[in-house]
Structure formats: C-alpha cells, structure tokens
Amino acid sequence: MHFYQEITLIMQEEMPLSHIRDQVFKQLHFALVNMHNHQQHKGIGLSFPGYQFIPEKHKIGLGKNLRIFAKTEAELMAMNIGLCLMRLSDYVHISAIKPVPKDVKSYAVYQRHQVKSSIERLARRYAKRNNVTFEDAVTHFKDKQPKYSDLPYVKMSSESTDQRFKLLIHKNPVSSPTEAAHFTTYGLSAGDSLSTVPEF
Numbered sequence: 001m002h003f004y005q006e007i008t009l010i011m012q013e014e015m016p017l018s019h020i021r022d023q024v025f026k027q028l029h030f031a032l033v034n035m036h037n038h039q040q041h042k043g044i045g046l047s048f049p050g051y052q053f054i055p056e057k058h059k060i061g062l063g064k065n066l067r068i069f070a071k072t073e074a075e076l077m078a079m080n081i082g083l084c085l086m087r088l089s090d091y092v093h094i095s096a097i098k099p100v101p102k103d104v105k106s107y108a109v110y111q112r113h114q115v116k117s118s119i120e121r122l123a124r125r126y127a128k129r130n131n132v133t134f135e136d137a138v139t140h141f142k143d144k145q146p147k148y149s150d151l152p153y154v155k156m157s158s159e160s161t162d163q164r165f166k167l168l169i170h171k172n173p174v175s176s177p178t179e180a181a182h183f184t185t186y187g188l189s190a191g192d193s194l195s196t197v198p199e200f
Contacts (some may be wrong), residue, residue, distance in 0.1 A: 001045065001069040001197055005081055008096040009064040010191045017064060025154040032082040032185040043181030044079060045069045046188065047110060047197040051171050055150050062152045069197045071181060073097055102197050107177050107196040111189045113168040115149045
C-alpha cells in the first residue's frame, strides 16, 4: 500500500458521530462494490487509526478517522471519494491523496468478525442442511446460548433483504506487511488473506 486518503468525521450536534460513520462507511462500500463490478477493485483497504478495543476499561470504538489505502494513486482517483461522499460534505473532511510515509513500522489486519448470535438464523440453516423441520431445528438449539461480541462495529443494511446488521471489525496488529492485497467490498481483509494496511 503506497497511497492513502484520510476521512475525518466532523462532530455535529444534530447527528451522532456513530451515525455519520455508518453513512460514510455505507457510501464507501457502495463505491467499492461499483469498482468491484467494473473489475477496478484490485486491493483497496481501510484502516481506523482511532480503533480501540479494551473492554475492561470500556474503551471500544473505531474513532473519528478512516484511511483508505491503495497500491496506486490511480486506484484512489478511480474511487473518487469526494464524489461518493458529496452528500455528507458537511460531516466529513477528506484529505488529498498522499503517499504513505516511508518510515512506517507497524501494520494491521482489519477483518470482519461474524458471530452466530441468532438462534432462529442458526435453526433455519440447520433445518435446510439437515432436512429437518424448522421446529426440530429450534429444539436442537434451545439449550445453546447465543454468542455476542463487544467488538467495534458499523451499522449496515443488506441491499437484498433490507435487514440491518452490525458489521463487527476486528483489528490484528502485525509487525510486517504482507504481499497480499485482497480486500472485500467493505475494505476489510478478505478471508484468510491477512492483507495488511500501514499504521501511522
């Protein structure tokens, strides 16, 4: 990753920072989906410089900055962040495209973390895979405790089902970059690729 742009969320009385972040993330996701559909999405990753996950101290959050990284300046220009966030211009400051500093010493892998929290969802999947009724599947899971996570998240909604969900984000600090640059349309490391972004 050689180039980046930084988005700073601007606090507003009428809108919580978390809501601004959700809207920004949603627009970035749409832009990445569009690039992916046009075969231009070659490896654009996001980072959250203010990411915190210290649950025992109640410090959990993504911070007020997002960085968008790419290997080339052209990829960031093609994404056109200013245009995709135009309707949020009162709530964000977008930096110019800049080269990543040469003295970066730490990196991180940001990944989506999924928990199986809904018994109903698990039961539907179990019923379908095991050819049993939904009621039998619910009975199978009735003594199992749903799992939850306190990880930082953004609220998203599925375009196909219109269901809202929390996109949980896990950060794994690493000491050196990986060659891989495989990111999802959320800008997070894809699958087991462990694609890194610089931390500075």
